[in-house]
Amino acid sequence: MFVDFDGTLAAIVEAPDQARPRPGAAALLARLAARYARVAVISGRPVTYLAEHLGDAGDTELIGLYGLQRMTVTGAEPDVEADAAAWRAVVDTVASEAEAVAPKGLAVERKGLAVTFHFRQAPHLASWAADFASDRAAASGLAAHPGKMSWELRPPVPTDKGTVIAELATGLTAVCFVGDDTGDLPAFAALGRLRTEGIDTLAVAVAGPETPGELLALADLTVDGPAGVLDLLETLAGRGEPPSQSQPSPPA
Ligand SMILES: [Mg+2]
Structure with missing residues (x-):
């Protein structure tokens, strides 16, 4: 059971550092982690941010x-x-350059090994952010990735949510992933490859005004916003009883 964070467990907010998981999300993850073989939150956030806000999530892995x-x-x-x-x-150098030249309203989020340029508070800066990300990517060797009202520069290494899921799925017979944005497309693609290997998969898209149509088109199931995600997780978490207790014994 693998889930994204922003736009999935937490509502998208104006200032990226204000994003918080919906109440009860961490406790739900803890219940899922006690019931399922492997539960992970796979996000573009630094893990320290995830740990700060999902501290009660039991055995959940944070990626x-x-x-x-x-x-x-x-x-x-x-x-x-x-x-x-x-x-x-x-990454530090590019972040400093961005902070020095970014027009007012463009938020530069330092993530350590990545830097994100958010234009949510100044949508007219969309093309400025795209051009800056493209220019800096070409000059630095970093890779530019689009997101909801943002561009991000990351190291050019072959790691994404798809490679993460392929690795975490080792030994599992069924895999579910829930996500809402462009960065979740590789995860959906990984589920498609797992399916061809005979693994049961479920790709869940979180619908909202900014959810990419491509993601919705590839989804097996669509839920409505983070509230819909928590409803789904609640259903999957069950009532806390091991499944075997509710199944009748076979006839002798
Ligand atoms: Mg997201």
Whole structure:
């Protein structure tokens, strides 16, 4: 059971540092983690942000920066993918450049190994953000990725939500992923590949005004906003009883 964070467990908000999971989300994840083989939140956020706001999520694994960082809720320092760590100074430099030249209203979010340019508070800066991300990507070697009202620069390593899911799915017989944005497309694609290997998969898109049509088109199931996600997770978490207790014994 794998879920995204922003737009999935947490509503999209004007200022990215104000995003919080819906009340009860962490407790629900803890129940799921007790019931299912593997539960993870896979997000573009740094894992420290996820850990700060999902601290009660039991055995849920936290995967940050699209797979570059991972830790458990109870874990200590996050692991960082070595190939990506070498890019930290480059990311810092580009973030400083952005802070120096960005027009008023464009928010520069430093994520350590990635930097995001948000134009949600100044939609007229959409093309400025796209051009800046494209120029800086070309000059620095970082890779530019679009998101909801944002552009992000990340290390050019072959890690995304799809590679994360392919790895986490090892040994599982059924895999579900819930997401809402462009960065979740590789996760849906990974589910498609798992399905061809005989694994049961469920791709769930979180519908909202900014959800990419491409994601909705590929979904097996669509839920309405983070509230719909929590309803789904509540159903999947059951009432806390092991499934075997509710099944009748076979006739002798
Ligand atoms: Mg999201």
